[in-house]
Every structure is written in C-alpha cells, then in structure tokens.
Amino acid sequence: MSGEEQRRIEEQAREALDRSVETLPPGVRARLAEARREAIAGRGRAAPRGWLLPAGGLAAAALAAARWIALPGAGIPGGIEGDFELLLSEDSLDLVENLDFYLWLEEEGPHAG
C-alpha cells in the first residue's frame, strides 16, 4: 500500500469517526458528562456496575450448572469453567488492571511513578 493510499484511508476514517462523534445524541453526551462529574466527585469509590449484577447472578447459576454438568460423559468443555469464575468475580477487573500497572511500572523504571 502506498503512503498516499494509507493517508487517504486514515483521513477518511478520521472524518467518519469525527462526524459520528459530532452528531452523538444529546442524551449520550449528557450521560458521559454526568459520568465524568461523578467520577471526579466520587474519587476513591468504585463505579456502579449495574450491568454486572444480572450477569453475576446468571453466572452463579451457570457455574453451578457447569460444575454439575461437567461430569464424566457430559458435554461441557472443562476449560469454560474459568470463564464462569471470571463472571463471578467482580474484582477480576481490578486485579487485571493492577497487574497491568505493576508490569508497566517495571518496564518504565524509577520514572514511572
């Protein structure tokens, strides 16, 4: 791909994406602004995770079912249980992010923090 063609595609993409943001519905903009203010005002506490709650409940039932079904001769793949565990753990995101942070600190050296 030529440099000119690459720049053309990049420019087309930027224009389309910028336009899609410029025309975001006012309701979406308002909710993002509200989320930002809440994040600043509520420093130190976790975000509400409304969508995780039903998923967590569903996952609990799913894990119980998976453990029951995953008997010899049953059809569920054994590895999938790890995904159910992930569903059950609302702290998993925090753990992943902290691991990332420590890895980054290690890469960056003494100037990282």
Place this chain on the structure above:
Amino acid sequence: MADAAPALERFLASVELKAYRIAELGTGHREDALELVQESMFALVRRYADRPEQDWKPLFYRILENRIRDWHRRRKVRDLWQGWIGRRDADGEADDPVQALPDPRGGGPERETATRQQTERMLCALGRLPRRQQQSFLLRAWEGLDTAQTARAMGCAEGSVKTHYARALQALRGALGEEEP
C-alpha cells in the same frame, strides 16, 4: 490529589466522546459502551489520579480496552448459557450509529446522503475489523497515540501494534474497495 481534579476533569472531557465511540464500535451496544466508559473513568480517577498527566491517556485506554475485552468474555459465556436454556436476549441490539445523521456541512439532500453513506461505510468497515486491528487503528489513527503509547494501551509489543495496524489498513482498503460503486 485534590489539586488534580480540574486537570482530571479536563482530561476526561477531552476523551469521553471518542472513548464512547471506541467502546461502541468494540461492543456494538450503546448502553454497555456508556457503562464501560463510566467504569473506566472511575477506575482512572480512583487509581491513577496522582500519575503524571501524560500517562493518563494510555492508562485510560488500557483500562477501557480491558473492560471491552472482559465484556466480550462475559458476553460469550452469557450467550452460551442462554443458548443452553433455549432463550435469547432480544434487548441490547446495536443501534445503527450513523442512523439519521444530519450533515453538519449542509449541501442539500444529495450531498447529505452521499456523506452519510460514506460515513456509514467506514464505520461498518471499522466495526468489522478484528478487535486487535480495530484497537490499534482507532488508538493510533484517531486518538493520536504513538506506537509506544498504543502498545501500552493494548498491552502488547510495539511490533505487534505495527502488524495489527498494517493489517487494519489492508482490511479497510479491501472493505471500502469492495463497496465502492
């Protein structure tokens, strides 16, 4: 840390719209995209407010990408479970992100239609990219992260970013070429 609040607010205001669109392209769901961005804002403020300002953008997008990845993992398991019990979740389907877009530059109905179609084609092509290609392209070409920052945000080597980016460009060229009249 209290002094960081105005700078944090300015930073979040500067990224929130793009972050939302990136999350929406990454998930195909408006409501979930909003929640993922909100969670990422909270996580950044809670954990990294005292980090240097220049670190906030790659950190924020790293958090967001982690959230999107975990969203996909949860979604996959949830879909599997729902398939087992024989019901499908009918809500949460993606809305067309460019539906009813007005043309801010004006120019009449024909121009508006052409611009909308062009925008729609590009967004659809971006939405169909594999996740890693999509991430690398959006973060580099749109959010303006350099290769090193994109690598931090994606949690991979700079060489991988370059590979994903090149493949994204090829895929976009192919997708857009196929659809051109």
